[in-house]
Amino acid sequence: MVAEFMPSPELEEKIREALAAHEPALAFVERLAENLGERVAVGAPRRPWLAARGRWAWALGLLLILLLAGFAIGPANIVAAMQRLLGYIPGVGLVGDSSGLRVLAEPVTQEREGITVTVSQAVVDSERTVVLYQVEGIPPEAYPESEDAPFCPEQPQLRPSGGVPADVIGGRGGGWGREGLMRAGTAEGQGWRSGFEWRLIYSALPTDVNEAIFFIPCLDGTAPGAAPEDWELALSFVPAPPDVTVVPVLELTPSPESNPEPGEPAEAGLFLEQVIELEDRYILIGSFRQGSSIPGGSVWGVLPWLDFEITTGDGQSWIFWPAEDVDLPEALPGIVPWAYEVLKGFTTPPLTLRVGAIDAEFPADVTFQFDAGPAPEDGQEWALNQDFEVAGHTVTLVSAVLHRDARQNGYEFFFRSAPEVGAISIQDDGHMPVGGYGGGTSGEFSVGLVYDGPVPTGLLTYRITALTARIAGPWTLPWSPPASSAPVTPVVLPLPCLTFEDWQRAVADPAPIPEGLGGRLIAYGRIIDDGDRLSPENAGVFVFDLATGERQALGPGTWPTLSDDGRRAAYSWSEGLHLVDLTTGENQIVPGTTTNDYNPRFSPDGSQLAFVRIDDLNLYVLNLDGSGLQRVTQGPEYELLVGWTADGGSLLYGVPGPGGISLRSVDLLSGEIRDILAFDGKDAWAAFSPDGEWVAYLARVPGMDYGLYLARLDGSEPRLLAQLDYWGIEGPVWSPDGDWLLVNVVNPDLPVAEITPALIDPGTCQAIPLRGIDGTVQDWAP
Amino acid sequence: MPETIAVSGLDGQVDEESILAAARRRDAAAIAQLYQRYVRPIYRYLYSRVGNSADAEDLTSQTFLSALEGLPRYRHKGRFAAWLFTIAHRRAMDHFRRHRPQVDFDDRSIPADGPDPDGQVIQTEAREDLSRRIGALSEWDQELLRLRYVADLSFAEIGAVLGKSEEAAKKSLYRLLATLQEKMEADGG
Numbered sequence: 001m002v003a004e005f006m007p008s009p010e011l012e013e014k015i016r017e018a019l020a021a022h023e024p025a026l027a028f029v030e031r032l033a034e035n036l037g038e039r040v041a042v043g044a045p046r047r048p049w050l051a052a053r054g055r056w057a058w059a060l061g062l063l064l065i066l067l068l069a070g071f072a073i074g075p076a077n078i079v080a081a082m083q084r085l086l087g088y089i090p091g092v093g094l095v096g097d098s099s100g101l102r103v104l105a106e107p108v109t110q111e112r113e114g115i116t117v118t119v120s121q122a123v124v125d126s127e128r129t130v131v132l133y134q135v136e137g138i139p140p141e142a143y144p145e146s147e148d149a150p151f152c153p154e155q156p157q158l159r160p161s162g163g164v165p166a167d168v169i170g171g172r173g174g175g176w177g178r179e180g181l182m183r184a185g186t187a188e189g190q191g192w193r194s195g196f197e198w199r200l201i202y203s204a205l206p207t208d209v210n211e212a213i214f215f216i217p218c219l220d221g222t223a224p225g226a227a228p229e230d231w232e233l234a235l236s237f238v239p240a241p242p243d244v245t246v247v248p249v250l251e252l253t254p255s256p257e258s259n260p261e262p263g264e265p266a267e268a269g270l271f272l273e274q275v276i277e278l279e280d281r282y283i284l285i286g287s288f289r290q291g292s293s294i295p296g297g298s299v300w301g302v303l304p305w306l307d308f309e310i311t312t313g314d315g316q317s318w319i320f321w322p323a324e325d326v327d328l329p330e331a332l333p334g335i336v337p338w339a340y341e342v343l344k345g346f347t348t349p350p351l352t353l354r355v356g357a358i359d360a361e362f363p364a365d366v367t368f369q370f371d372a373g374p375a376p377e378d379g380q381e382w383a384l385n386q387d388f389e390v391a392g393h394t395v396t397l398v399s400a401v402l403h404r405d406a407r408q409n410g411y412e413f414f415f416r417s418a419p420e421v422g423a424i425s426i427q428d429d430g431h432m433p434v435g436g437y438g439g440g441t442s443g444e445f446s447v448g449l450v451y452d453g454p455v456p457t458g459l460l461t462y463r464i465t466a467l468t469a470r471i472a473g474p475w476t477l478p479w480s481p482p483a484s485s486a487p488v489t490p491v492v493l494p495l496p497c498l499t500f501e502d503w504q505r506a507v508a509d510p511a512p513i514p515e516g517l518g519g520r521l522i523a524y525g526r527i528i529d530d531g532d533r534l535s536p537e538n539a540g541v542f543v544f545d546l547a548t549g550e551r552q553a554l555g556p557g558t559w560p561t562l563s564d565d566g567r568r569a570a571y572s573w574s575e576g577l578h579l580v581d582l583t584t585g586e587n588q589i590v591p592g593t594t595t596n597d598y599n600p601r602f603s604p605d606g607s608q609l610a611f612v613r614i615d616d617l618n619l620y621v622l623n624l625d626g627s628g629l630q631r632v633t634q635g636p637e638y639e640l641l642v643g644w645t646a647d648g649g650s651l652l653y654g655v656p657g658p659g660g661i662s663l664r665s666v667d668l669l670s671g672e673i674r675d676i677l678a679f680d681g682k683d684a685w686a687a688f689s690p691d692g693e694w695v696a697y698l699a700r701v702p703g704m705d706y707g708l709y710l711a712r713l714d715g716s717e718p719r720l721l722a723q724l725d726y727w728g729i730e731g732p733v734w735s736p737d738g739d740w741l742l743v744n745v746v747n748p749d750l751p752v753a754e755i756t757p758a759l760i761d762p763g764t765c766q767a768i769p770l771r772g773i774d775g776t777v778q779d780w781a782p
Numbered sequence: 783m784p785e786t787i788a789v790s791g792l793d794g795q796v797d798e799e800s801i802l803a804a805a806r807r808r809d810a811a812a813i814a815q816l817y818q819r820y821v822r823p824i825y826r827y828l829y830s831r832v833g834n835s836a837d838a839e840d841l842t843s844q845t846f847l848s849a850l851e852g853l854p855r856y857r858h859k860g861r862f863a864a865w866l867f868t869i870a871h872r873r874a875m876d877h878f879r880r881h882r883p884q885v886d887f888d889d890r891s892i893p894a895d896g897p898d899p900d901g902q903v904i905q906t907e908a909r910e911d912l913s914r915r916i917g918a919l920s921e922w923d924q925e926l927l928r929l930r931y932v933a934d935l936s937f938a939e940i941g942a943v944l945g946k947s948e949e950a951a952k953k954s955l956y957r958l959l960a961t962l963q964e965k966m967e968a969d970g971g
Contacts, residue, residue, distance in 0.1 A: 005960040015959075016931045018912040024825040028839050033817060036846060040810045127851055203847055296947060333942055363950030429961050432918050465954070 039127060039204065087246040088276045088283065089123055091132060093199075093325040094249060096125035101240040102210065108235060112228040114139070114636065119214055119233050123240075129158060129166060129202040131235075135219055136195035139636040140617045142219070142227040152218035158202045158235075161211040166202035194636045195657075196220060199325065210237045250275045250482070268293040270353055270477035281341050282481065283323050288336040288355060294471060296391065297360035298333040308338070308355055313348035319702050343702070350480040357470045359422060362391035366464040370400055372411070372457050378404040391467045393421050402455065403448070408437070410455050412448035413462075419443040425466040431456045442470060496707055496723035497765035503724050503745065506758075506767040513759070513768060518547035519736055519782050520582075521757070522560040522569055525775015527553040541571045543582060544773050554580050555587065559778070563602040564736075566781035570609055572598040577611060579624060591626025599641045604648045612641050619651055621668065632666055640684035646692045652676070654684025661686075663695070677715050681706070687732045687741075688713075696721070696732040696741055696762075708732060708743060710762055721765060730755075736782045744776045745769075802862060806853050813853075817846065820863070824870050827933040831874045845870040864942030867933055871925070871943060915962060926955050 087095045095101060104122040111117075114137050121132040133156070144151045158166040198220070205212060216231035218224070240246070251274050268290045276283035290299045310318045323339040336358070342351065366388050379402065386397040395417045402411055410433060415424060422442045426449070433449040440446050449462075521544045528538040540556040554560070557573035569580040576593035577600050580586065596614040603610070603621075610621045610632070619632040619639050632651055633639050642652040642663065650665040660680035666673050679699040686697035694710055701707040707723035721741075722729060728746030735742065740759050747754040757777040759768040770777075804812035824845055829838035848869050916924060929940045941951035 005956050007956065007959040007963075011959060011963055012931065014909070014912055015916070015927060015962075018909050018916055019830050019927060019932050021826040021932045022829045022835065022838070024822060024829075024839065024842070025835065028825075028835075028842075029821055032821065032839075032843055032846065033814065035843070036813065036817060036850060037810060039847075039850060040808055040813055363947050365950065365953055427920070427922070429957065432920060434920070465950075 038206075088249050088326075089244070089246055090278065091121060091199075091325055092123045092130045093201075093327055095123060095130075095246065096127055100207070101125055101244070101246065102205075102237040103240045103244055105236040105238045108214070108233045110231060110233055111137075112231070115219070115228060117216065117219075117231055117233065119235060122235060122237070124205050124237055127204050129205050131156075131158065131200045131202065131214065132197070133200070133214070134195065134197045137636050138194050138219060138222065138227060140194075140614075140638070142222045144223040150224055152220055152222050152224065155220075156198075156200065156214055156216040156231075158200075158205075159213040159215055160205050160209040161213070163206065163209060165215075166205065166212075194638055201327065205237065211235070212237070247276055247278060250277075267291050268473075269475050270355060272353075272477060272479055275482075277482070280345075281343050283326060283339065283341050284353070284479070285323070285326060285328075285337075285339040286477075287338065288358060288475070290334045290358075290360070294334075294360050297362040297469070297471070299336050299358050299360045299471075308340070308353070310340075310342060311352050311354065312346045313350055313352075316346075316348075318346055318351060319343040321702070344481075350478040353477045353479065355473050355475045357472045357474075359468055360471050361466050361468050364390045364424075364464050364467050366390050367461055368397060368464070369459060369461045371459045372400075372402065374457055376402045376455075376457060378402060388464065390424065390464055391469070393417055393467060393469060395421065395424065395464075395467070404455065408448055408450060410449045410451045411460075412446050414444075414446045415440075416444050420470045420472070421445075421467060422470060423447070423468040424464055427463045427465050428456070428460070429463060430461060496701075496720045498708075498722035498724075498760060498767055500723075500725040500727065502765070503722075503727075503758075503767055507756070507769050510771070511766065511768050513546065513770070517735070517740070517759075518545070519780055520545055520562060520566050521742070521773070521777045522562050522779045522781075523757070523773060523775035523777045524558055524560060525755075525773065527555070539775075541569070542775065543569065544775075544777075546770075549772055552582070554578075559599045561601055562779045562781035563606040564604055564781060565606060568602065568606060570600040570602065572600065572611075577609060579609075590622070590624065592622060592629055593626070601641055601643050603644050604646060610641060610644065610651050612639065619653060619666070621651070630668070632668060632671075642684055642686050643688060645688075646690070652688060654681075654686060656683075660699070661697075663697070676713055677711065679709070685731055687734050689734050690736065690738040694762075696734070698729060698732070708741075708760070710741075721762060722760060722767075728753075731776065731778055733777060733780050735759075735780055742770075742777055742780055798862060813850070816862075820866055821846070823933045824866065827867065827928055828870055828874060830928045830932045841870065841873045844873045848873070863935060864939040867929065867935060867939070867943050912962075912966070915965065919958070923958050926951070926958060930955055 087101075089095055102124040104119065107118060107120045109116060109118045116136050117133065118135075119131060119133045121130075123130050160166060212235045214231075214233040214235050216229075216233075218229045219227050219231075252272060268288070270286060270288055272284055272286040274283075274285035276285075288299065290297075308320075310320045312318050320340045320342045323341045326339040328337040328339055368386055368388065370382055370384055370386075372382070381402075382400045384397045384399055388395050388397065395415055398414045398416050400411050400413050403409065413426065419442050423438055423440075423445055424447060426436075426447050428449055431451065434452040435450040436448060437450070438445060438447045522541065523544060524539065524541055526534055526538055527540040527542050530538050532538060536556070541554045541558070541560040543552040543554065543562075544550070545552075554569060554571070555573070555578070557571040557578060560569060560571040562569055567582055569582055570590075571578050571580075574595050576589040576591075576595065577597050579588055579590050590609065593611070597611050597620070598614065600609045600611040602608070606624075608621055608623055608628075610619060612618070613620050617636075617638045618634065619641055620629060621632055622629040633653075637655050640654040640656070640661075642654060644651060645665060649669070650667050652663065652665050654661045654663050659678060661684055662678045663676040663684070663686060664673055665676060677695060677697070679697055681697060681699045683698070686695055688695050693712060695713055696708060696710050698706050699709050701720060701723050705723070705726050706729065708721045708729050709718055710721050711718040722743070724745065726748070728748065730744040730746060733742040734740070739761075741762055742757060742759055745756045745758050747756070755776050757770045757773050757775075759770065760766070801812045801815055805816055821842065825838055825842045828841045828845070829835065832838055832841065845866070849866055852869075916927060919927075925944070926940065929935045929943060930937075935943070936948075937952040937955070938948040940955075941948045944951065
């Protein structure tokens, strides 16, 4: 046990001096005080029903809503509910009192070098300016070549005319913007995207300023100098016209449990603090508060989406999703904010909000040692098998591994514990690591420390400083809509044909593969049985005979595909696209292709390959001998190749955009592009049936995760075939006869996600898991 | 903006709970008092993180603007300082996600004190040495030192900012200081 250490006053003084605390300039302090004072004065509460002339009808209606709501929440709370009345504008978020609200006079658009920037919406209230802007048309070459290369991190400025730039308060964005680098030959990464959308929040424009410049120094994520810079869009603001939708926010007084008297224990629970009623949904805003119910631990961050559910009065799961444009308040230890949009149309109130479990962090102070020896080698592993008691949990340190590379220069420790333990934090007080990382799942996880320079050796001492454990609930909160809510048409939820429970039963008692069903599957997965986790070192492309179970490894590679007659295979790897004769085993590089070409697809007659070229993210076609190279698509959009039409005359592909995925076809002779179907998907996981009449695709199910849909090519007769809760479904593939779909089901709960290919009958939704494949199936031929 | 308000509490000291209650009702005087109480510690803390006055001013402004906006939702439990420094801590994290550090720790000028030129040199070198040692610490450990010796937070408040118990925060800091002192003594510092 370390003797108690007390720092001397001299040491503490030295540290204060070394930290060289600087005092702020008096001018700054005074200027900020003045700024804050103006905001306080402008934002002084007013009674909305005495608002500006001409708004009596709106104000009286609002008052009526509040009075009626008061009967729902209790008359004693109505005064508190009125004290701070906010409004909500869809897409913009919460705004202050609607009086004094200003909006963008009109959207502003600018185009330079094929890139379009649009400020589509902006709203100013007494405290904030919210700006929504979109960028489209960014070519792939405008992005850095690697994740480590410099990129534009700058946020746009809002410059009021004659004033200093407004302060940035917050913002959120994404969509189809830069997400990473894709390289042919790797199994990771996502593609470049051609645009993005941001919602930015600035401090409020002064009340006497209605003009501002929206200045974008550089486009988010692009490489320096690779795209036009220094954009200036002139914005004009006008008083919000009467037809601007500002939805009142009902602010509820927290229940006594949420604000206990000091010294009194408080139970953990869900609290509802604000309600917004829209035409087709409610937005519920609240928090989870642990009170004094988790001694020694603190819940932290944002409520886990996966552990939150809402059911109706008759026990039916109801649709809800995170409220993306509601800015949650600053979180405090022990208080976790949440905001969800809840679909209207349930026929049996109340809704019951339920949190099944929540993560809490517990401080710890446990040391352990291990002897790395004088000269450990990269990849060396030590079996340690040490047990510790950490914050009341038994944690086993199973092993340690040394990594010597740029990203993981140090030791990675592998732990095992009870399922409720999700992570621990460790420190090396003696050697000052510069960073760390961790991963795994509940009960089995790893923690790594990264050092700058030589990795420490010899007898090493580490300290466990915290443990994160899942605390089981549940905690529930019933809620009924205000009596004043307008009646809506009851909503019938889309029920999947194949549910998660159905899948579990199919796995527990798998049916045999239907007699006569055969053919060859081609997959990416394990080709070297080395007992290690799947990695580029032991993974590649292989063919699996569905009838006999025989495997034929083709070699390292990705994006495998089969010709329609099953005689050839093609895949991506170094040096170019590989072409394999499955009868002779001959494996050759297609001339004219490079390591930057991926996702090959055979034409129906097997004479050509279509593929995507990373250089410009366009679709190409060439003959198998490398002749006749033809670029099929143009422009900066990122095309995701799906396949060929049955007549071989067109390519089928998907394009990501703000609304999801647009499936299209492009005629190889004329170049004509036709829209086929659009859906809310995150990737072009789609497959067209052999008869050309149906398309299976993965799209988000309202209020849930992704599901497998089947629809006619014009989008009619859509059916939700399968939705497996938060388990993933990837890559639908049709059987050659069109009677079956094959998908890859992803179990994310294991330390390494387990993938199980499975057959699904589109008619009965019977699922048949396929065992023994150990890979992701990507094509199926006779 | 008014400088102070007189809110009497025990022993005539200003009662922060009362000030907060008034501030949540957007009482300008109460907000001014909170501001005057915390603007310098917040600025000092942020300066120690970013190393230049321009960014420190910008982040201080952002912190108080966020606090002003969030004040109505803040539920006072005696940890207002922790809440405010948590906001500042997050703003600094956001800043570093967007920018590379502007100032190398070693480049900061450190004023010496005392009339003795040789003593001044020794003092400066000693400070620079300690500055380098602190700069080589993990971000977590540097944050501990900043919250304690720049922001002057109590251990309870530090724990609240970092999501730890008061005892854990104290132990962590004392262990860190012990290690620093041991290393300096070993190197003859």
